[in-house]
């Protein structure tokens with residue numbers, strides 16, 4: 001704590017340079033990065049290294065693993081839980097947890113499937129008592145969201161009532177919208193209980209985890225299954241692919257957009273004399289994304305059908321879905337006032353309060369984001385399976401989603417994390433499940449290995465935090 | 474002598490059964506450093522938090538530039554130009570210097586922050602205060618030393634065309650050289666025409682930078698004096714006994730509830 005201003009801080013390389021340093025040379029930047037690593041700020045590095053070693057390991061052990069068909073399959077398998085994890089990142093960032101995100105997504109999926117199967121007649125599907133209770137809960141969510149002043153949550157919850165009561169005939173787009181609205185209504189309730197009533201999120205969401213599981217069972221019935229694969233759109237979400245042209249268009253828009261944003265921002269900052277990364281590092285990053293994107297697109301546009309009589313090619317729809325969500329989430333967290341306030345609340349709640357931030361509103365809103373995004377995840381995983389059963393979004397879904405966020409480098413203690421972490425972590429877990437499945441390992445082994453991976457990630461998080469706490473000053 | 478920019482009259486504050494502030498009066502003048510001293514638990518931090526809108530006072534009047542004002546939250550205080558540097562620094566460790574300095578008052582639209590303008594303003598402010606200890610304004614606060622954090626917290630308070638800055642024990646956790654820097658900074662704030670309230674336990678610091686001294690004794694304002702009119706000994710006596718010669722509370726013993 002007590003150091004003279006001229007003494008360089010050991011871990012952070014902050015010296016008495018004055019405040020005029022804006023650009024570092026590449027070697028300085030690399031040294032700075034290394035010293036941050038030593039200081040415990042690992043970010044997603046462990047996850048990326050883990051990802052690479054897992055790919056190498058499974059590629060050596062199984063000749064199917066790196067086949068195009070399996071890679072495309074793996075992406076679709078992992079997408080649902082990855083999306084749920086992306087929502088959970090928001091909750092983890094403010095230092096809370098949402099254990100109910102999995103079963104909440106299951107409720108959204110069940111309502112979606114029922115709307116489709118019953119051709120929009122939820123009253124018939126649920127029975128009048130349950131239908132009234134369902135709408136009463138949605139109405140409650142609207143009221144709570146208004147009290148919290150979380151307007152999008154209030155609007156989406158109200159829209160859920162409109163769709164549910166109006167009994168519009170089955171339409172895949174309405175069904176997906178309904179799922180999103182139901183998810184958001186659930187988030188309003190969770191958010192109110194945690195942020196306004198002040199209950200610990202662990203307890204609230206543990207209770208709701210069970211509650212929503214019961215609700216799914218009530219909606220679908222013991223042993224019931226609601227099939228949605230007969231709807232072409234609902235089926236295509238996780239099983240369809242972009243056309244050849246659309247695949248390359250996605251690459252151009254994605255990689256080109258990324259490059260334009262990064263370079264535009266970089267050179268603007270450079271011109272205005274603001275703090276910037278070294279140009280070679282920015283170029284390297286842009287180039288890497290372009291090369292990986294081009295290679296992935298090229299591979300995924302090759303015919304990968306194991307059956308010679310049909311052709312399967314193109315980038316799976318889940319890729320633009322996940323990338324779109326990643327872009328929106330990253331933008332919200334990094335560029336908007338709302339995102340800034342989420343980090344502030346997670347970093348120092350009292351400081352946020354004193355800065356005039358409405359902490360209650362922020363803490364409540366992240367649960368709305370989480371459940372809404374989880375509902376989108378439900379659309380994807382339900383589409384992958386082709387049906388919704390009473391186990392939808394059950395135990396493993398949630399643990400995998402939380403695990404994905406943490407493995408990617410998002411801290412359970414709040415304040416540190418990115419949406420991208422969920423994507424890396426989700427990919428790691430999808431690879432573990434897929435790879436062990438290919439090696440014909442039993443469910444027992446898959447569970448044990450996944451658990452150990454998660455434990456490893458949590459250990460890295462805890463150790464790096466300790467390192468950061470003792471080292472930084 | 475100028476008119477006070479901020480005045481408190483008869484401020485009371487209780488936490489449940491604990492009556493922390495009793496009819497406290499205080500005047501803060503622009504261009505002057507008012508030292509607020511008192512023993513631990515005297516109510517200094519509570520008084521500051523009442524002014525800042527963190528706590529609502531139970532009764533009493535606050536006048537700003539002669540006009541009565543009502544401060545219901547941190548925003549109201551900030552709108553008047555009252556800034557506080559808290560004892561427990563109100564900085565978010567995970568955010569960088571710029572992000573902390575603009576926290577709650579970010580520039581740009583809600584859906585697209587103007588990072589460039591914030592970064593430039595932050596650098597200008599730090600430069601205007603002759604701060605030379607941080608390498609880059611994009612350094613996360615977690616990587617700063619105690620003195621650097623304090624500097625950021627103070628710089629944050631002057632970024633906003635502020636009129637009054639309240640500093641709660643800004644040097645308590647600092648080493649000699651860093652204390653030196655912070656005291657210089659405090660003096661510079663007053664020279665820029667701000668009303669400054671400095672809470673400190675260090676008499677040498679108080680006598681060095683303050684123009685007036687206000688002594689809290691068990692939640693009562695024991696004395697408000699010009700620094701040049703009193704000695705160390707008198708102030709220490711006021712702090713510990715509430716009374717020194719003809720200065721102080723008429724009957725400090727009744728203050729003990």
Ligand SMILES: Nc1ncnc2c1ncn2[C@@H]1O[C@H](COP(=O)(O)OP(=O)(O)O)[C@@H](O)[C@H]1O
Nearest residue numbers: 488491493511512513514515516517518519520
């Ligand atoms: N939030 C609070 N709730 C209850 N009592 C408090 C609270 N804040 C301060 N106090 C009490 O008020 C008294 C004055 O505290 P404080 O203002 O922190 O003193 P100082 O800053 O002068 O050392 C102490 O007795 C303290 O215990």
Ligand SMILES: [Mg+2]
Nearest residue numbers: 517518519560
């Ligand atoms: Mg105090």
